[in-house]
Amino acid sequence: MSAGVELKDVSVTFGSFFAAKNVNVKIEGGEFFSFLGPSGCGKTTLLRAISGFQDPSEGQVLIDNKDMLGIGPNKRPTSLIFQNLALFPLMTVAENIAFSLEVRGVSKPERMKRAGELLELIALEGQGDKKVHQLSGGQKQRVAIARALAVEPKVLLLDEPLSALDLKLRQRMRTELREIQKRVNITFIYITHDQGEALTMSDRIAVMNEGELEQIGQCDDVYNNPLTPFVATFVGENNPLFGKIKDLSGDEAKIETSDGVFISSIDKSTNLNVGDEAISFVRPESLFMVKDGNDYKNKLSVKIENIEFEGNVKNFYASLYSGSKIKFSVANAIDTSEIEASSQIELCFDTSKSIILPKGALATE
Amino acid sequence: MKSLFFTQPFFQKNGKSVALFFLVAIVFWFIFLVIIPQLYMLDLSFRANIPPLERGGPKDFYTLEHYRHFVFGSKTSADAYNFVDLGVFGRTIIVSIFVTIANLAFCYPIAFYIAKIATPSTARLLIVSLIIPFWINELLRSFALRILFANEGVINNVLTGIGILDQGILFITYDVGLYTGLIYAYILLMMFPLYNAIESLDVNQIEAAKDLGSSTFRTHWRVVIPHAKPGIVSGCTMVFMLTVGALATPVVLSSPNTLWFPQLIYQWFNLNDNWSRGSAYSIILLIVSVVFVLTMMRIFKVRIGEIIR
Numbered sequence: 001m002s003a004g005v006e007l008k009d010v011s012v013t014f015g016s017f018f019a020a021k022n023v024n025v026k027i028e029g030g031e032f033f034s035f036l037g038p039s040g041c042g043k044t045t046l047l048r049a050i051s052g053f054q055d056p057s058e059g060q061v062l063i064d065n066k067d068m069l070g071i072g073p074n075k076r077p078t079s080l081i082f083q084n085l086a087l088f089p090l091m092t093v094a095e096n097i098a099f100s101l102e103v104r105g106v107s108k109p110e111r112m113k114r115a116g117e118l119l120e121l122i123a124l125e126g127q128g129d130k131k132v133h134q135l136s137g138g139q140k141q142r143v144a145i146a147r148a149l150a151v152e153p154k155v156l157l158l159d160e161p162l163s164a165l166d167l168k169l170r171q172r173m174r175t176e177l178r179e180i181q182k183r184v185n186i187t188f189i190y191i192t193h194d195q196g197e198a199l200t201m202s203d204r205i206a207v208m209n210e211g212e213l214e215q216i217g218q219c220d221d222v223y224n225n226p227l228t229p230f231v232a233t234f235v236g237e238n239n240p241l242f243g244k245i246k247d248l249s250g251d252e253a254k255i256e257t258s259d260g261v262f263i264s265s266i267d268k269s270t271n272l273n274v275g276d277e278a279i280s281f282v283r284p285e286s287l288f289m290v291k292d293g294n295d296y297k298n299k300l301s302v303k304i305e306n307i308e309f310e311g312n313v314k315n316f317y318a319s320l321y322s323g324s325k326i327k328f329s330v331a332n333a334i335d336t337s338e339i340e341a342s343s344q345i346e347l348c349f350d351t352s353k354s355i356i357l358p359k360g361a362l363a364t365e
Numbered sequence: 366m367k368s369l370f371f372t373q374p375f376f377q378k379n380g381k382s383v384a385l386f387f388l389v390a391i392v393f394w395f396i397f398l399v400i401i402p403q404l405y406m407l408d409l410s411f412r413a414n415i416p417p418l419e420r421g422g423p424k425d426f427y428t429l430e431h432y433r434h435f436v437f438g439s440k441t442s443a444d445a446y447n448f449v450d451l452g453v454f455g456r457t458i459i460v461s462i463f464v465t466i467a468n469l470a471f472c473y474p475i476a477f478y479i480a481k482i483a484t485p486s487t488a489r490l491l492i493v494s495l496i497i498p499f500w501i502n503e504l505l506r507s508f509a510l511r512i513l514f515a516n517e518g519v520i521n522n523v524l525t526g527i528g529i530l531d532q533g534i535l536f537i538t539y540d541v542g543l544y545t546g547l548i549y550a551y552i553l554l555m556m557f558p559l560y561n562a563i564e565s566l567d568v569n570q571i572e573a574a575k576d577l578g579s580s581t582f583r584t585h586w587r588v589v590i591p592h593a594k595p596g597i598v599s600g601c602t603m604v605f606m607l608t609v610g611a612l613a614t615p616v617v618l619s620s621p622n623t624l625w626f627p628q629l630i631y632q633w634f635n636l637n638d639n640w641s642r643g644s645a646y647s648i649i650l651l652i653v654s655v656v657f658v659l660t661m662m663r664i665f666k667v668r669i670g671e672i673i674r
């Protein structure tokens with residue numbers, strides 16, 4: 001059983017500070033939904049509003065179309081996995097998992113049976129008698145999930161649960177979480193500052209900045225068609241080219257920058273007019289090198305400053321004529337051995353692979 | 366103690382001479398102020414009560430007489446047992462247990478509130494207002510309570526004055542003043558270990574329990590109290606030890622016809638000039654207190670290291 005969660009105009013204030021501001025989002029039952037945003041942007045606050053630990057200063061939280069006002073965390077059909085997991089160190093693994101049943105007065109044999117089933121779900125059969133500190137990081141993670149699932153919640157809330165794990169384990173846990181979600185078939189609301197996590201696991205994501213939702217959508221859509229400069233630079237990497245709109249025609253626009261005039265795609269909803277200040281964004285993987293760029297519309301001439309070998313790709317850091325920096329990546333399969341620091345080369349990009357947005361704050365990371 | 370003696374960092378941080386000074390000071394303190402007097406008392410408790418001048422003379426011999434007296438009473442008495450002293454002793458122990466429990470019950474919610482609910486500024490204010498009364502010495506605090514609880518005291522005057530009661534309640538006669546005074550006397554020694562223990566609990570633990578459907582009571586029972594157990598045992602042992610050995614508070618607040626065991630000890634030492642018997646009674650109290658504390662630690666499965674921490 002899963003339930004939808006709807007936030008209507010939710011604001012949370014601490015004093016005069018808005019930790020969340022006018023948040024509107026409708027999360028469907030059974031969805032894997034992520035809130036993605038930099039640390040301190042209000043993600044935890046929002047999750048606490050859903051779980052009932054934080055009353056919104058304004059607006060409504062609806063779960064299964066029911067207003068949750070005045071309903072405490074222990075009465076909501078949600079289960080929260082804390083950032084630090086908050087397993088009970090003085091209880092055994094099985095007692096941890098069965099705690100929610102214990103407080104509901106379920107008999108001990110029945111509790112332990114259910115704990116056994118859940119241990120099986122998380123591939124820790126027979127380890128119920130261990131103490132929490134005897135488990136590895138990944139195992140603790142899974143116990144926290146099992147403990148949260150024991151209540152049979154309709155919505156599972158996860159507060160950056162993978163942030164303490166090392167890279168390899170984190171990647172494995174992503175797959176595992178997604179699989180568990182499919183198996184138990186309930187709504188997962190996941191928060192993270194790691195865009196890789198959000199993009200790989202989620203059905204949809206909401207990008208959050210300074211308490212506000214900047215964009216909600218499917219992962220590829222948010223990645224390919226960001227609506228704000230913040231989203232463009234926070235989700236994946238993006239090179240900004242600052243300039244003014246020179247011409248508009250359909251879903252393309254001409255932007256004049258100090259490094260040349262470029263034609264990029266533009267979304268009609270952005271409401272830009274000729275003469276407005278704007279930014280054209282090009283991703284590092286969308287820039288390609290050309291020997292003789294005369295045939296291309298969007299040309300940049302750059303001087304290589306630094307080269308970084310990452311394995312599957314090589315990253316090049318270069319400066320433009322105007323002095324602004326640009327990054328581009330080339331798949332390792334392509335031979336780039338003749339390019340070295342201080343080489344002067346030409347780069348191009350497709351109109352469809354760049355996007356013009358109104359001027360605004362970029363993500364700083 | 367162990368950490369002080371055996372860790373190098375203390376030496377490194379403070380330099381050899383300072384560290385050596387502390388080491389010597391502590392050893393001296395322990396030997397001269399704790400061990401030697403106790404051993405002297407232990408020795409005295411097994412000796413006949415004689416004037417100092419006759420020490421080493423024919424009347425100076427070892428005897429169990431003082432311990433025998435505690436149990437069976439004076440040889441000339443008709444009773445089979447020393448009902449009076451045993452009664453005082455038993456009552457002291459039992460009342461002390463209840464005082465300790467009451468102290469715990471009183472301090473736990475406050476300590477929890479200060480540690481986990483109050484804002485930092487409220488918490489500071491509460492801690493200060495708990496501490497300030499203890500700038501006044503124990504004797505004066507007891508007299509203040511006596512003024513409150515006396516038959517013609519503040520409480521009775523107010524209650525009869527506004528007509529709630531026709532007649533004052535005999536707080537002192539029924540030892541209400543004594544119990545209140547004893548609970549109040551060592552409240553900080555319960556409060557601080559409790560506060561420390563609860564303070565170190567991760568708030569997420571409490572919220573996690575709640576999120577899993579736990580009631581407030583059960584959250585305390587299953588999460589907060591187990592975590593705070595070393596603090597609880599530490600507070601209880603200190604309060605019990607000091608209550609059982611309290612003198613000033615009972616002297617001021619006891620009803621005239623009941624005695625607190627340390628008052629009995631005081632009488633043997635000072636009024637009856639029988640240091641040997643006083644020593645024997647002290648040793649009995651010490652042994653029973655230590656046994657009590659060890660039992661408590663056994664029951665609650667707490668090790669001494671956890672208490673000191």
Ligand SMILES: Nc1ncnc2c1ncn2[C@@H]1O[C@H](COP(=O)(O)OP(=O)(O)O)[C@@H](O)[C@H]1O
Nearest residue numbers: 014018019037038039040041042043044045046
């Ligand atoms: N109880 C609180 N009192 C005051 N400020 C708070 C409180 N909780 C969070 N904040 C502030 O709200 C902002 C958002 O916090 P949080 O939701 O924890 O961010 P995130 O989880 O995205 O890192 C932060 O600036 C934080 O300092």
Ligand SMILES: [Mg+2]
Nearest residue numbers: 043044083159
């Ligand atoms: Mg957070």
